[in-house]
Amino acid sequence: MDNKKKRKIGFFITVIYLFVCLSPYFIDGLNQITPKVFGIPFTVWSILVVAAGYCYFLYYMSKNVWYHYDDDDNENTEAVKK
Amino acid sequence: MSYTAWAIIAILVYTAFNLYVGLGKAYSKDTVSTTRGYFLGDGTGYFILFFTTAATWFSTWIYMGAPGSFYKNGIGWIAGLTWQLIIMYLMGTFGPRFWRLSKSNHYITPGDLLADYYQSNAVRHVISGSQLIFCVPYLMAQVTGVGLAVSTLTSGIIPFWAGVLYAAIVVGLYVFFGGFKSQAWVDTMQGIMFVLILWISITIMMTQTDIPGVAGFFSQLEKVNAKLLSYAHAPDYWTWKMYLSFFFIQAIGGYFAPYVWQRNYAGRNGKTVRKISGTLGPFYAFAVMLPVMLVGFGGAMLFPEIANADNILVATMAKYAPIMGIFIVLGIMAAGMSTISSIVVSASSLVTIDFFGHKAGVSDKHLRNTGRITILVLMVIAIVLSLLKVQGIVLLVNTALAGFCQTVFAVLGVFIWERATKEGVIVGFLTGIITTLVFTALKINLMGFAPGFWGLIFNGTLFVGVSLMTKPVSKEHIEKFMKPLTSREKA
Numbered sequence: 001m002d003n004k005k006k007r008k009i010g011f012f013i014t015v016i017y018l019f020v021c022l023s024p025y026f027i028d029g030l031n032q033i034t035p036k037v038f039g040i041p042f043t044v045w046s047i048l049v050v051a052a053g054y055c056y057f058l059y060y061m062s063k064n065v066w067y068h069y070d071d072d073d074n075e076n077t078e079a080v081k082k
Numbered sequence: 083m084s085y086t087a088w089a090i091i092a093i094l095v096y097t098a099f100n101l102y103v104g105l106g107k108a109y110s111k112d113t114v115s116t117t118r119g120y121f122l123g124d125g126t127g128y129f130i131l132f133f134t135t136a137a138t139w140f141s142t143w144i145y146m147g148a149p150g151s152f153y154k155n156g157i158g159w160i161a162g163l164t165w166q167l168i169i170m171y172l173m174g175t176f177g178p179r180f181w182r183l184s185k186s187n188h189y190i191t192p193g194d195l196l197a198d199y200y201q202s203n204a205v206r207h208v209i210s211g212s213q214l215i216f217c218v219p220y221l222m223a224q225v226t227g228v229g230l231a232v233s234t235l236t237s238g239i240i241p242f243w244a245g246v247l248y249a250a251i252v253v254g255l256y257v258f259f260g261g262f263k264s265q266a267w268v269d270t271m272q273g274i275m276f277v278l279i280l281w282i283s284i285t286i287m288m289t290q291t292d293i294p295g296v297a298g299f300f301s302q303l304e305k306v307n308a309k310l311l312s313y314a315h316a317p318d319y320w321t322w323k324m325y326l327s328f329f330f331i332q333a334i335g336g337y338f339a340p341y342v343w344q345r346n347y348a349g350r351n352g353k354t355v356r357k358i359s360g361t362l363g364p365f366y367a368f369a370v371m372l373p374v375m376l377v378g379f380g381g382a383m384l385f386p387e388i389a390n391a392d393n394i395l396v397a398t399m400a401k402y403a404p405i406m407g408i409f410i411v412l413g414i415m416a417a418g419m420s421t422i423s424s425i426v427v428s429a430s431s432l433v434t435i436d437f438f439g440h441k442a443g444v445s446d447k448h449l450r451n452t453g454r455i456t457i458l459v460l461m462v463i464a465i466v467l468s469l470l471k472v473q474g475i476v477l478l479v480n481t482a483l484a485g486f487c488q489t490v491f492a493v494l495g496v497f498i499w500e501r502a503t504k505e506g507v508i509v510g511f512l513t514g515i516i517t518t519l520v521f522t523a524l525k526i527n528l529m530g531f532a533p534g535f536w537g538l539i540f541n542g543t544l545f546v547g548v549s550l551m552t553k554p555v556s557k558e559h560i561e562k563f564m565k566p567l568t569s570r571e572k573a
Binding site for chain 1 (some may be wrong): 157158160161163164167168170171174175178181182295296297298299300301304306311312313314321322325326329351352353355356357359360361364367368372486537566567570571
């Protein structure tokens with residue numbers, strides 16, 4: 001898959017992230033205290049898991065998709081080839 | 083020794099350390115000898131860039147406003163954590179490009195890049211002028227916050243006016259001489275400090291519950307006010323529409339604020355900026371906003387009926403760990419001063435470069451000196467505004483990020499939509515700013531969405547509409563402008 005396509009997918013993941021963040025307002029099942037994990041209510045731990053997942057996505061994008069545009073462009077060339 | 087004496091000693095030690103780092107360790111005569119070096123440093127490495135970006139972005143708000151918002155609005159205000167990550171998405175998407183273009187074309191301000199692309203000094207003046215209008219009141223708000231913190235910490239022995247002078251003079255000293263580099267180093271020290279203090283505070287709060295630990299904390303919160311754990315806690319104000327509005331305003335405004343934008347220019351290389359975008363998100367979300375949320379919830383548990391929720395952290399420490407109160411106020415000072423220093427350097431660069439710098443025949447040394455004088459002038463303005471408590475200026479403080487986010491369409495025109503024109507940018511941008519200010523002043527949340535959100539909608543509509551009716555930037559110019567990027571992408 002080329003990098004342009006990956007960046008497009010990255011954009012859609014960001015849009016999905018926004019909808020997931022807002023979903024407890026619309027889906028009652030996501031706006032409840034149970035099930036708890038280590039005593040932490042569902043509304044709290046679920047959004048932290050979503051945020052952690054998005055953090056991983058950002059890390060992945062920075063490692064594999066976004067260009068750096070440095071003069072030493074070996075890495076860019078490889079990213080384009082991928 | 084009394085509490086106040088300890089507090090004054092703590093302020094003196096903190097001040098000495100700031101000046102030691104800013105004027106000693108970080109100061110470089112060679113770096114500040116050029117305009118670019120003065121405003122952007124000499125190629126900031128990962129560690130310093132990481133913390134200066136974080137310390138710049140997080141102001142006194144994380145100690146005062148943000149915990150109070152969780153206290154009042156409940157878990158729905160987790161938006162304050164989730165939108166932080168979008169700032170990093172924007173940085174990954176645009177940051178390395180900003181860095182490359184700045185490096186190749188010697189840009190110092192956001193206006194440099196936009197004016198070059200749109201071939202229009204009108205674009206430069208409109209956008210830079212508006213950014214300045216929002217920067218100065220925000221600067222005043224932070225100076226006021228630090229002044230209040232100093233006065234509170236010393237039980238009024240150091241009055242508010244002296245606290246204001248203290249903030250302006252201390253920051254002014256290391257920024258005047260050392261410019262961006264000194265400021266970034268001090269930011270780093272302050273950033274580490276205010277995050278550590280935040281975590282120590284929440285640890286103390288958690289030990290005050292009946293059953294210590296995370297489970298006990300939430301179990302007690304559930305007994306005291308279970309509604310805080312529900313997304314429908316504040317249906318009159320904090321609805322999904324407000325969540326969505328703030329998600330856009332804060333994230334986009336947070337990235338396109340000039341003092342954050344310029345940190346992309348300041349990176350040592352593109353890899354550094356890109357690495358920041360991949361790693362700063364967890365820090366924003368989990369090292370800063372997570373304890374802020376816990377402080378808000380902890381406050382709701384320990385003080386269910388407090389009159390001013392914004393003071394929840396100070397009130398908690400005053401009751402349960404008075405000596406920690408000294409560190410909380412130092413944390414507020416660190417968070418405030420790190421933002422003051424960044425804004426003043428950035429605002430000075432906007433005045434110097436965008437309003438004097440592009441004129442022919444101005445020497446580099448003259449520009450650097452103009453930058454220094456502007457810093458002094460801005461500090462005097464901040465002091466005067468803080469002491470006079472000018473009515474109406476709160477409107478500009480409250481709408482600062484909504485104002486900064488209006489720049490987004492101008493940037494999309496550069497990188498995404500080639501049909502964009504300078505006329506579209508100017509008309510859309512001004513409409514967005516005016517809409518935001520008028521709706522905020524009249525307290526209009528049309529259809530439940532925040533004023534800044536409507537500013538974006540009107541801005542975007544006119545940006546597209548006017549652009550389609552006017553002459554776009556020529557293909558040849560776009561090709562030339564993008565060459566530093568395209569030549570490397572295709573290498």
